[in-house]
Amino acid sequence: MAEPAESAQPAEAVSAAKRSDHSPWNWLLLIPIVLPLITPIYNRDAPRLWGFPAFYWVQLLFIFVGVATTTLVYRMSRKRSGGSADE
Amino acid sequence: MSEHITEIIVFTILFLVVSGMGFVAARWRAPKDMLHLDEWGLGGRSFGGWITWFLIGGDLYTAYTFVAVPALMFGAGAAGFFAVPYTVIIYPMFFLILIRLWSVSHRHGFVTPADFVRTRFGSPTLALLVAITGIVATMPYIALQLVGIEAVLRTMGVTGDSLLARHAPIIIAFAILAAYTYQSGLRAPALIAFVKDTLIYVVILVAVLYLPAKLGGWGGIFDAAEKKFAATPAPGDGILLNANNQLQYITLALGSALALFLYPHSVTGVLASRNRNVIKRNMSALPAYSFLLGLLALLGFVAIASGIKPLPGGKPGSVDSNTIVPLLFDQQFPAWFAGIAFAAIGIGALVPAAIMSIAAANLFTRNIYKEYIRRDATPAQEAQASKIASLVVKIGAVVFIIFLDPQFSIDLQLIGGVIILQTAPSVALGLYTRWLHRGGLIAGWAAGMGLGLWMLYNIPNAATKRAHFGGSAFSLEKFGFDTPKTIYVGFVAVLVNLLVAVIVTFILRATKTPDGADGTTDDDYFADEGDPRLEKDRTSSEELASST
Numbered sequence: 186m187a188e189p190a191e192s193a194q195p196a197e198a199v200s201a202a203k204r205s206d207h208s209p210w211n212w213l214l215l216i217p218i219v220l221p222l223i224t225p226i227y228n229r230d231a232p233r234l235w236g237f238p239a240f241y242w243v244q245l246l247f248i249f250v251g252v253a254t255t256t257l258v259y260r261m262s263r264k265r266s267g268g269s270a271d272e
Numbered sequence: 273m274s275e276h277i278t279e280i281i282v283f284t285i286l287f288l289v290v291s292g293m294g295f296v297a298a299r300w301r302a303p304k305d306m307l308h309l310d311e312w313g314l315g316g317r318s319f320g321g322w323i324t325w326f327l328i329g330g331d332l333y334t335a336y337t338f339v340a341v342p343a344l345m346f347g348a349g350a351a352g353f354f355a356v357p358y359t360v361i362i363y364p365m366f367f368l369i370l371i372r373l374w375s376v377s378h379r380h381g382f383v384t385p386a387d388f389v390r391t392r393f394g395s396p397t398l399a400l401l402v403a404i405t406g407i408v409a410t411m412p413y414i415a416l417q418l419v420g421i422e423a424v425l426r427t428m429g430v431t432g433d434s435l436l437a438r439h440a441p442i443i444i445a446f447a448i449l450a451a452y453t454y455q456s457g458l459r460a461p462a463l464i465a466f467v468k469d470t471l472i473y474v475v476i477l478v479a480v481l482y483l484p485a486k487l488g489g490w491g492g493i494f495d496a497a498e499k500k501f502a503a504t505p506a507p508g509d510g511i512l513l514n515a516n517n518q519l520q521y522i523t524l525a526l527g528s529a530l531a532l533f534l535y536p537h538s539v540t541g542v543l544a545s546r547n548r549n550v551i552k553r554n555m556s557a558l559p560a561y562s563f564l565l566g567l568l569a570l571l572g573f574v575a576i577a578s579g580i581k582p583l584p585g586g587k588p589g590s591v592d593s594n595t596i597v598p599l600l601f602d603q604q605f606p607a608w609f610a611g612i613a614f615a616a617i618g619i620g621a622l623v624p625a626a627i628m629s630i631a632a633a634n635l636f637t638r639n640i641y642k643e644y645i646r647r648d649a650t651p652a653q654e655a656q657a658s659k660i661a662s663l664v665v666k667i668g669a670v671v672f673i674i675f676l677d678p679q680f681s682i683d684l685q686l687i688g689g690v691i692i693l694q695t696a697p698s699v700a701l702g703l704y705t706r707w708l709h710r711g712g713l714i715a716g717w718a719a720g721m722g723l724g725l726w727m728l729y730n731i732p733n734a735a736t737k738r739a740h741f742g743g744s745a746f747s748l749e750k751f752g753f754d755t756p757k758t759i760y761v762g763f764v765a766v767l768v769n770l771l772v773a774v775i776v777t778f779i780l781r782a783t784k785t786p787d788g789a790d791g792t793t794d795d796d797y798f799a800d801e802g803d804p805r806l807e808k809d810r811t812s813s814e815e816l817a818s819s820t
Binding site: 211214215217218224228230233235236237238240241244245247249250251254255258259263 | 363364365490553556
C-alpha cells in the first residue's frame, strides 16, 4: 500500500528520492567487523606489550581501529547541509 | 559483618542518593504530558549525544557483564575475552543497520522492534512472535542483574542464611527501583546512568592501575594465570585459544553482537536519541566502554594472581565464581574505596534493569495489549499499561531469583541470546529488504527456535556435572563431523532460520499465497529529526490500521 504522502506532495517526493545513506566510505566499516574475527592474526603470546600477551593487546587495539573507522566514515559521509551545525 | 561496616555505609549512601535522583528524574527535561509512551517509555525521543552515551553505555554494559566476564576469565581464560571482539564489531553494525531502524521508527512512531515488523510485513502474528521472543529473552536478563547485586551483597556479608534474610536487601533495592521507574520512566535510568558510569570508570581505572602495581605488573599476572590453567585438567582453558575453541570464539562474538542489537532494551536506548547524527557520533564514542570492559575482564586474571578463592555457591560443594571481582575489591582496596566499587556494581545493575523492564513493558503494551486486548487504547492508557507491566516484569525477576536456583537464570539468559537471534531475519534483514514472505519468516523463526533449544539441551558441562544446558558451545561431532571443534549455537540456529525462511518464501510465492502489505517506503529509512511528513499524533489508531 502506497503512502498517501508520496502522491499528495510531489515536490517533497522529488527531494526524498535523492535521499540515501549510501556512501563508498561505508565499506570501511567492514574492517572493524572482519578483523576481530580472524583469530590466527592475534592468537599468540609473543610479542608482549607491557606484560600483555599479543592476544590481549591486539584485541584491545582493535577497539581503536573501530573508533577510527566509524569516526572517519561519519565525517566523510556526512551531509554537507546542516550536518556540521550541531558540532 | 562488622568488618565490612565502612563498605556498607558508603554503599548505602550512594544507593540512596541515586534512588533520590530516580524520583526527581520525572521533572528532568520535564515533558508536557508524561502519560504518553513516547515520554514515559522513550524519554521524549529527545536525548542528545552525552545522555545517549551514558544511557546506551549504562544499558549495554550491565552489572552482570561486569561480574560474569571476569568470572569467565577466571574459570576458562582466553575464551572469556570474546567480550572484546564482540563489543568491537557491534558498533560498525549499529552504525549501518540500527540507524535505519531509528529513522523508520521516527517516521512512523514505532516504540518497539515488533511495531516495525508489524508495519513492514503487515503481519500482527509475526509481530507477536517478535514481541514474545523479546519479552522472554529480556526477563532472565533482568533477573541476572539481581545476581550482580547479590554477589556484592554477599561479599559485604549483609545476606543471611534463611530464604527471607538472604533476599531481603535485594527485595528492598528492587522495590525502590520499581517505584521510581514507574514514576519517571526512561528518564530515571538516563539520569542515574551519569552516576553509575562515572563510578564504574573511576573504579576500573583505579583497579587496573593500582592492582597490577601492587601485584608486580601485568606480566606476572598473565604468567600466574598461565600456570593455573596448565595445572587444571580441563582441555579448553589457557591464556590463549586452542585449535578447538577458535570457531566458537568468533561465532560467539559475532552471534552475541547480532543478538545485542535485537534485544529490546538496546532498541529502546537507541530510539530515545534525538537524531541520526547523535547515534552515528555515539558509535565512535561508545567503544570507550569496550575498552573498560576489556580491562575489567582481565581482573579475572588479577584475581588468580592474588589467590582469590570464590565464596561457596547456593549448593553444597559448588563455588559462586561471580563473587571473585567483589572479593578482589574487598581484599585489595581500602574499605571506603571498596564501598564505592560495590556501589558502582550495585547501581550498575539498576540502570539496565530499569531499561530492560521498560523495554519489555513497551513490547507488552504495543504488541499484545493494544493489538489484542484494547485496540482503541489512548496514548494515556498505553502509558499506564506500560507502567504497570514494568512493575509486573520486575516482580517476576525477583521471584525468579528467590525461588529458583540462580543457575536457572543464567541458563535462561544463555537461551535468551539464542532465541533473540531468531528475530534477526525479520528485524535486521527486514530493514533492508522485505523480499522474505511473512509466512517464510514465521516458519524460519520456528525452525531456528526449535533447533537452537535442541542444541542447547544437548550440551553437557563436565565441570558442573550437568547433562543439559551446560553452555553455548556445541560440539560439531554431534552433527556427524569428525572433529572436536565447537561452534556457537545461536549462529547455527539463525543460519537454519534464514535458510528455512528463504525456502518457504519460494514455496509461498510459487503457490501465490498472499503476502502482507508493506506500510513503509524506501525513503522512511533515511528520515531524520524534523521530517516534514512526521505524523504529529504518532500513536494514532489510523496509522496502525493503514498497515493492515
